[in-house]
Amino acid sequence: MTPAEEQGDLTYRVPGLERGLRILSEFSPREPVLGAPELSRRLGIPRTTVFRLLQTLESLGFLERADSERNYRLGVAVLRLGFEYLSSLELTDHGLPLIEALRDDTGLSTHIVIRDGRDVVFVAKAQSHASGFSAVKVNVGTRLPAHATTHGHVLMGDLSLDDLRELYAGLTLERFTSQTPGTVEELFDRVKVDAERGYATSESSFEHGISVVSAPVRGDTGRIAAVVTTTVPRAHIDTTLIESGLIDKVRDTAHQLSLRLNYRPAAEHRFMKALGL
Known part of the structure; x- marks a missing residue:
């Protein structure tokens, strides 16, 4: 793929969607519960942005609250x-x-x-x-x-x-x-x-x-x-x-x-x- 083609691929990416999917991908059987600070550190995304993404994913049912400390786990929409x-x-x-x-x-x-x-x-x-x-x-x-x-x-x-x-x-x-x-x-x-x-x-x-x-x-x-x-x-x-x-x-x-x-x-x-x- 040429540099121009690579640049074309990047043009059509949606950053918010990409970040949301990256967040979902961090959850696993080994780590079923994660919070915003840890996700922010792993993905290199500002914590305030991570909070907004988590709340959006929660509202759609893809994440749910795991406890009272703002930790999350995968929701039923993923299943x-x-x-x-x-x-x-x-x-x-x-x-x-x-x-x-x-x-x-x-x-x-x-x-x-x-x-x-x-x-x-x-x-x-x-x-x-x-x-x-x-x-x-x-x-x-x-x-x-x-x-x-x-x-x-x-x-x-x-x-x-x-x-x-x-x-x-x-x-x-x-x-x-x-x-x-x-x-x-x-x-x-x-x-x-x-x-x-x-x-x-x-x-x-x-x-x-x-x-x-x-x-x-x-x-x-x-x-x-x-x-x-x-x-x-x-x-x-x-x-x-x-x-x-x-x-x-x-x-x-x-x-x-x-x-x-x-x-x-x-x-x-x-x-x-x-x-x-």
């Missing part, structure tokens, strides 16, 4: 990032060969989708080789509103009405089409129907000319961890696709991925029983 990353790796490692096989069997683009709060996130994709799919603008990392998508309805299949009210507290559900639920109660009704059926289909319910079939993937606790979905680049799902067993193929792929995530039906039964369902 959440780690677990979500590992979970997505497990899903993609186990799931990609399965959705590729589903794509080859059906000729349709297939995806694995997870829920992150009020959004759904596409974490794996097997692109169809057919030319008609070039217009489908969904890639790994794409986020869509959970309440407005079939994927989201399936992913919310474990949530109660109270859970949904808490999730959308103080918010208005944006309508994207005439089929989009406009209230939490409407959303719950849609979620409940899909949960009882064990899969969901939609025809142009979020984006015109796009139809999908989605089925839930469950983890070792019995909770829904993801969905497997196929995309049909048409406004309606052809009868021939249904008759070819498309729904059963999607559900079987989701079940196979569930088994690879150590799902056992008994775990789902225990989870549903704990919810009083």
Whole structure:
């Protein structure tokens, strides 16, 4: 790398972010608790700056107070990032060969989708080789509103009405089409129907000319961890696709991925029983 290129790299660095990440990196199993004076000494950062960074990281949940002497330890936000990353790796490692096989069997683009709060996130994709799919603008990392998508309805299949009210507290559900639920109660009704059926289909319910079939993937606790979905680049799902067993193929792929995530039906039964369902 030339000096000019190195200088270009430095131009795009964000000092505050870099310092915050360096602070987080100082915590370890051997030193789980650290204070501002020690961090200031190690990193060569003024103590007042370290205090501001620590308070910012604490407000975001990445650090928490360890005692009354202004010492800190890693917070739950760090753990959440780690677990979500590992979970997505497990899903993609186990799931990609399965959705590729589903794509080859059906000729349709297939995806694995997870829920992150009020959004759904596409974490794996097997692109169809057919030319008609070039217009489908969904890639790994794409986020869509959970309440407005079939994927989201399936992913919310474990949530109660109270859970949904808490999730959308103080918010208005944006309508994207005439089929989009406009209230939490409407959303719950849609979620409940899909949960009882064990899969969901939609025809142009979020984006015109796009139809999908989605089925839930469950983890070792019995909770829904993801969905497997196929995309049909048409406004309606052809009868021939249904008759070819498309729904059963999607559900079987989701079940196979569930088994690879150590799902056992008994775990789902225990989870549903704990919810009083």
